[in-house]
Amino acid sequence: MGRLKSIYKNEIEIKEISIFKAFLIMVIFTVIPVITNLISTVLLLLIDEDMSFGSIMIVGTLVVIASMILTIMMVAKLFTNKNSIINNNIEFKITKKDFICVFFIMIGYILIREALLFETLSAFDGPITDEDMNFLIENSTSIEAGVVMILLVLQALIQAPIFEELFFRGIILNGLLNRYKENHKKAILYSAIIFGVVHLNIPQGINAFIIGTILGGIYYYTGSIKLAIFAHFINNLFVFIPVPDNIIIKIAYIALGIFLIIKSIENININGKVLWK
Template sequence: MKFYKKRGCNMESQARESKFELSVLGAVWTIILYELIISALIWGPFSEIYDSISFGNMENTKEIIGILGNIILRIIIVILVVKKAKKISDNNFRINYLGKLNYKLLLSVILLMIGYYFWYQSSIGVITDKIPLPEFLEEVFKDMELHPYSAIFSIAVIAPIYEEIFMRGIILAGLLNRYNPKKAIIISALIFGISHFNVVQSVNAIVIGLILGMIYYKTNSLILCIAVHMTNNIFAMIMEGAKEYMGYSSNIISFLAGVIIFIGSALLFFRYLRESDENLKADKLYKKRRDLDEDTGKIKI
């Protein structure tokens, strides 16, 4: 009888895992589907009306309206996709925002990403920068020049939050539930890279996806991943300005500096991670001892 009960529990557990795996695949498809439908029904008509309206000397107001419209669109898509993931997973799905978040880990991952930028741009980036950008991306950059404020806000804030909720908060979380960590992180990084639809950005996005995947797996903190993503995008914009106005160019010094910063901050990250785990164990032990004292020698569960 016990054997059948145990076997039944295992089969039920496997069924839950299988359903959650469907939520990962469903999330990818749902993101694409909702992006197309909502963009066609809401953002498309809104953009036409938005572009046709003249604000005279109040162009900044027009950009603010555009930013708010973009935020509302993203919020709608996030809500719909998360609801879909919960429905497919029998409401077992939830996004982990905080995890092992603390200021030491935050500082280390920010430095990690700055080091990565210098390392990448002074090595692989030298090669990828020579690849011509697709026409659609050049059009995007031209539009960004016409609306600089909305472009900066979108790149620095909206994109990191929006992409991390899906790529790490839903897709990677689901893959980790089903596959071993290495496989899950690699698959999610490939999805993240391919989603950029161009070689130049995809190569960089895959490497960043591996870093973000490792951070999420070790900390279970979506906030840390968002902070890293924001750091990358903001620092990239700053360095692009340095290239254009100050004539900065990558060299062997920036490469070595990037490697040193990257390795040093990675060592700090794992050190602070161990400290966080030790503090967590100490807190659990303290709570158990306290419960022993309060319950005359019996641990409360």
């Protein structure tokens, strides 16, 4: 965990990462949890073939979380040099105002997304369909189903913002930025594409690509992984904003969203870089 802490504090240098290596790392990040989850499921059924689906889901979710964390730690070890400590003469000072600006940037995006993309994204099944939830409820006790839901919420609000940001922005984006030193936009775009692909389904993929671009911009221009983690948390938290049901409300959502984003960008601390130039 020491190297992840150094990445979090922007104290350690990330080796150059090509787009090919970035995709390879993404595949590893995706495949290892699937394999470990499959192995754990088989072992559980060998131990007790009558084990409930809810119990298998609980163990599987915990295994996936643990394997993701271990995978990120392994990648961090491979792509950082323990002795390459960065001595920053400029200390990035993040204030409450910056967190407020990031909050409203994400709220602005969510409003625009709900107005423009909701119908498109809802046309496809997400990662957990209604059928999946019904199957879980029908084949689990109420306690098991409740525990699974709690674990999924914790995954979305804690594990994903922290460890996915350390992985996708702290390691992959940093590595791409070191590779494409003269073109940070290319590095941010590539990292956003990878972030979209890793979600493995169309609704989350489209949304994740856009969010990956926003998170990459926030991280690059502020130099703070904390703000990227916070932005990711806000996006995952506000998933139940009412969807506009008529054109007037949609226009209001879009106008308010654009206003919040522009005003927040004007006021956030960007450490001397020109935002979005």
